Amino acid sequence: MITLYTMERDYPYGTLRSTNGSKTKVVLEEKGLAYQVETVSPGAVWKKLPEILAKHPLGKVPWIEDGDLVIYDSTVINEYLNEKSENNPLLAREPAKRARARALENYADEGVLSKFLPLIWMPWWSAEEQRDADSMEKGRQGLRDQIFPFLEKTLAGNDYLCGEFSLADVPMMAVAMVLEVDGMAVGDFAQTEAYLQRLRERDSYQAISPKRSVADTARSGYDV
Numbered sequence: 168m169i170t171l172y173t174m175e176r177d178y179p180y181g182t183l184r185s186t187n188g189s190k191t192k193v194v195l196e197e198k199g200l201a202y203q204v205e206t207v208s209p210g211a212v213w214k215k216l217p218e219i220l221a222k223h224p225l226g227k228v229p230w231i232e233d234g235d236l237v238i239y240d241s242t243v244i245n246e247y248l249n250e251k252s253e254n255n256p257l258l259a260r261e262p263a264k265r266a267r268a269r270a271l272e273n274y275a276d277e278g279v280l281s282k283f284l285p286l287i288w289m290p291w292w293s294a295e296e297q298r299d300a301d302s303m304e305k306g307r308q309g310l311r312d313q314i315f316p317f318l319e320k321t322l323a324g325n326d327y328l329c330g331e332f333s334l335a336d337v338p339m340m341a342v343a344m345v346l347e348v349d350g351m352a353v354g355d356f357a358q359t360e361a362y363l364q365r366l367r368e369r370d371s372y373q374a375i376s377p378k379r380s381v382a383d384t385a386r387s388g389y390d391v
């Protein structure tokens with residue numbers, strides 16, 4: 168069975184999860200692969216303990232173990248999982264469509280998950296009095312100024328970024344998760360708001376839902 172190593176922690180206001188670890192969890196679910204989750208403590212990751220560096224040379228999460236194989240980086244892991252199981256292909260067959268999906272996935276990774284989202288998400292892992300409200304607002308403003316207008320244009324009336332649900336939408340599942348906790352208003356961007364809600368309604372979102380505890384989402388059962 169595949170083991171996913173990631174950061175997840177229960178708080179009174181919901182369960183918080185690594186955004187990149189959540190990307191991987193969503194694909195494990197979408198592909199119907201059996202897996203279990205091992206939570207890694209945020210302290211061990213921030214301190215770059217040798218046991219973390221032994222698995223992920225940058226000292227980050229997520230990584231997966233599949234038998235003797237250790238793979239890190241959510242994008243690389245998700246490509247591996249998509250190829251490992253033929254169930255529910257998350258990339259089209261045509262090279263041009265595959266490239267388009269990968270480009271949009273990269274946009275979300277670099278433009279959102281590594282840029283604006285941590286400004287909003289990291290403070291939620293700290294006590295309220297320690298949160299930097301200015302930084303959180305800067306993150307929200309970045310989404311409003313740059314990301315949501317791009318999503319409105321790219322969705323262009325479709326349900327998902329490439330028409331069908333694909334690897335391009337997977338990082339946006341983590342955006343949907345963060346904004347569920349944050350409660351940021353998205354109503355000025357009607358297509359984006361409907362899209363994020365659509366993502367939350369997918370079965371795979373249950374594995375990263377802030378409403379479901381670490382214990383409730385530690386394992387998934389079927390393998391096709």
Ligand SMILES: N[C@@H](CCC(=O)N[C@@H](CS)C(=O)NCC(=O)O)C(=O)O
Nearest residue numbers: 185186187212227228229240241242
């Ligand atoms: N490109 C990597 C990014 C991984 C990443 O930044 N993970 C965060 C958690 S969401 C982390 O471990 N941060 C700790 C650190 O950067 O020291 C991926 O997609 O997996």
